[in-house]
Amino acid sequence: MNAPEPPIRSKVEDISAILRDEILRGQYRPGERLPSERDLAVRFETSRGGIREGLKKLEQLGIATITPGGVRVVPIEDASLSVLGPLVDLQENPDPALVGHLFEVLGALISMSARTAVQRASTDELERMQSIVQTLADNVQDPEQQHQGWRDLATLFAQVNNNLVLRLILNGLKTQLINRLEARPKVELNIDYDQELETLKKLAQGLTTRDSRCVASTINEHFDSINDRIQNALSPTPMTNSAEGLTHE
Amino acid sequence: MNAPEPPIRSKVEDISAILRDEILRGQYRPGERLPSERDLAVRFETSRGGIREGLKKLEQLGIATITPGGVRVVPIEDASLSVLGPLVDLQENPDPALVGHLFEVLGALISMSARTAVQRASTDELERMQSIVQTLADNVQDPEQQHQGWRDLATLFAQVNNNLVLRLILNGLKTQLINRLEARPKVELNIDYDQELETLKKLAQGLTTRDSRCVASTINEHFDSINDRIQNALSPTPMTNSAEGLTHE
DNA sequence: ACGGCCGATTTGGTATGACCAATTCAAAAC
DNA sequence: GTTTTGAATTGGTCATACCAAATCGGCCGT
Numbered sequence: 001m002n003a004p005e006p007p008i009r010s011k012v013e014d015i016s017a018i019l020r021d022e023i024l025r026g027q028y029r030p031g032e033r034l035p036s037e038r039d040l041a042v043r044f045e046t047s048r049g050g051i052r053e054g055l056k057k058l059e060q061l062g063i064a065t066i067t068p069g070g071v072r073v074v075p076i077e078d079a080s081l082s083v084l085g086p087l088v089d090l091q092e093n094p095d096p097a098l099v100g101h102l103f104e105v106l107g108a109l110i111s112m113s114a115r116t117a118v119q120r121a122s123t124d125e126l127e128r129m130q131s132i133v134q135t136l137a138d139n140v141q142d143p144e145q146q147h148q149g150w151r152d153l154a155t156l157f158a159q160v161n162n163n164l165v166l167r168l169i170l171n172g173l174k175t176q177l178i179n180r181l182e183a184r185p186k187v188e189l190n191i192d193y194d195q196e197l198e199t200l201k202k203l204a205q206g207l208t209t210r211d212s213r214c215v216a217s218t219i220n221e222h223f224d225s226i227n228d229r230i231q232n233a234l235s236p237t238p239m240t241n242s243a244e245g246l247t248h249e
Numbered sequence: 250m251n252a253p254e255p256p257i258r259s260k261v262e263d264i265s266a267i268l269r270d271e272i273l274r275g276q277y278r279p280g281e282r283l284p285s286e287r288d289l290a291v292r293f294e295t296s297r298g299g300i301r302e303g304l305k306k307l308e309q310l311g312i313a314t315i316t317p318g319g320v321r322v323v324p325i326e327d328a329s330l331s332v333l334g335p336l337v338d339l340q341e342n343p344d345p346a347l348v349g350h351l352f353e354v355l356g357a358l359i360s361m362s363a364r365t366a367v368q369r370a371s372t373d374e375l376e377r378m379q380s381i382v383q384t385l386a387d388n389v390q391d392p393e394q395q396h397q398g399w400r401d402l403a404t405l406f407a408q409v410n411n412n413l414v415l416r417l418i419l420n421g422l423k424t425q426l427i428n429r430l431e432a433r434p435k436v437e438l439n440i441d442y443d444q445e446l447e448t449l450k451k452l453a454q455g456l457t458t459r460d461s462r463c464v465a466s467t468i469n470e471h472f473d474s475i476n477d478r479i480q481n482a483l484s485p486t487p488m489t490n491s492a493e494g495l496t497h498e
Numbered sequence: 499a500c501g502g503c504c505g506a507t508t509t510g511g512t513a514t515g516a517c518c519a520a521t522t523c524a525a526a527a528c
Numbered sequence: 529g530t531t532t533t534g535a536a537t538t539g540g541t542c543a544t545a546c547c548a549a550a551t552c553g554g555c556c557g558t
Contacts, residue, residue, distance in 0.1 A: 261512090295513075296512065296514065298514090299512065299513080316520090
């Protein structure tokens with residue numbers, strides 16, 4: 001049942017993961033009470049201590065409140081960002097809507113980040129941005145390089161801004177969604193290299209003139225465009241079914 | 250009834266809060282080891298079980314990793330969004346830079362949210378948006394109403410989009426930052442009512458014509474403007490305290 | 499019959515103490 | 529000086545017990 005992956009997860013990790021997934025699957029209605037700690041201890045063949053640690057994790061995830069009288073389930077909309085990871089892990093194929101929502105948010109944040117970064121960047125930092133854009137333009141046909149380049153660019157923007165709020169959010173999105181989605185079998189995107197080059201050209205131009213609006217809107221359009229392509233790629237019949245162990249049918 | 254709210258925090262809540270604050274204050278360097286669970290149990294006059302529960306919370310906050318061999322402190326930039334709340338609680342006066350960063354992010358997210366919402370809204374939803382904007386215009390001079398109106402608007406946008414990622418982030422920002430900052434003594438803002446009305450007029454116009462770009466950029470400008478006013482109000486005297494402010498050139 | 503009061507049961511909160519497994523780290527061996 | 533090794537330390541787990549708060553059902557007065 002398990003992949004070769006040696007699960008070094010501790011017992012309480014397992015417990016909290018199982019309960020978490022049960023909750024995320026909707027096996028308990030919001031507000032409903034979970035079984036008592038003692039009952040859970042019996043079910044998982046462990047002691048109350050371990051159960052309590054596991055429940056503590058659920059509480060921090062924002063999907064359960066644990067008070068004298070019982071542990072109660074919280075509606076997912078009130079949870080923490082960290083539920084997104086487990087949520088996509090539950091599904092065989094990524095939910096196109098969720099991916100779309102992710103890109104909308106990413107586009108907004110990185111575009112804003114770019115706008116303020118271009119305004120505040122030192123000439124040295126600006127040069128580094130231009131350098132990355134140049135690299136991107138030189139490798140439009142290499143998806144791997146494109147990926148890395150955009151990541152570098154986003155990182156540089158965030159660095160220049162030194163915006164902790166932004167950074168924490170992007171961190172969360174990265175660990176919860178981006179990394180997981182990238183680990184999935186890649187989808188085939190129809191990339192229009194001319195359009196891509198056009199985008200990069202506008203970007204470079206915006207950088208040299210420090211036209212932050214231009215940079216921001218260009219990035220926004222770029223993310224919209226990526227999102228469109230991804231939506232197109234995800235909505236047809238999902239053919240690429242990779243054997244990865246668990247494949248419910 | 251909601252006055253002296255007796256802090257019925259449990260013991261482990263206290264423990265995790267104390268340790269959390271110590272970490273956030275920088276009393277431990279990133280990577281450094283915390284005292285052992287047994288030592289902490291002695292220090293806090295409690296059992297290891299309680300200590301472990303408290304540490305579990307720190308781990309979920311993303312400010313500590315807990316592995317066989319020791320509990321280690323994690324740099325705050327790698328933490329979860331949920332550290333922001335405790336972070337502002339630590340300071341007497343809100344850090345203007347942090348508030349600025351918050352508004353930058355908020356502006357980006359709500360602006361994006363507005364853009365997509367205007368595109369997707371049903372006529373009924375669109376009417377509700379217009380209604381809120383109208384209310385805002387009718388009460389430009391009432392700060393309380395303005396506050397509520399903009400909140401309603403943001404909520405409505407998010408509702409229309411039904412974007413879980415966005416909602417979770419906004420939830421986090423609200424509980425971690427917005428609510429806490431609003432609980433602080435209000436700062437006096439120099440509001441230009443004419444400009445405000447102008448903004449609302451553009452908004453209303455954008456809504457009637459479903460011009461999503463216009464709505465988005467208007468909201469963006471609005472947040473920028475709020476942020477400017479807040480920054481002015483928070484830092485009237487630019488003192489020369491260096492600290493860890495971003496002083497890029 | 500209805501509604502409020504009260505107590506027994508259930509549930510979480512905390513404390514002990516013990517044992518195991520992994521990590522550390524310094525002493526010992528090369 | 530480098531490697532090996534083993535004892536001490538540290539987290540991981542388990543069992544048990546008692547306390548306090550919440551819950552729920554039945555009793556009582558109206």
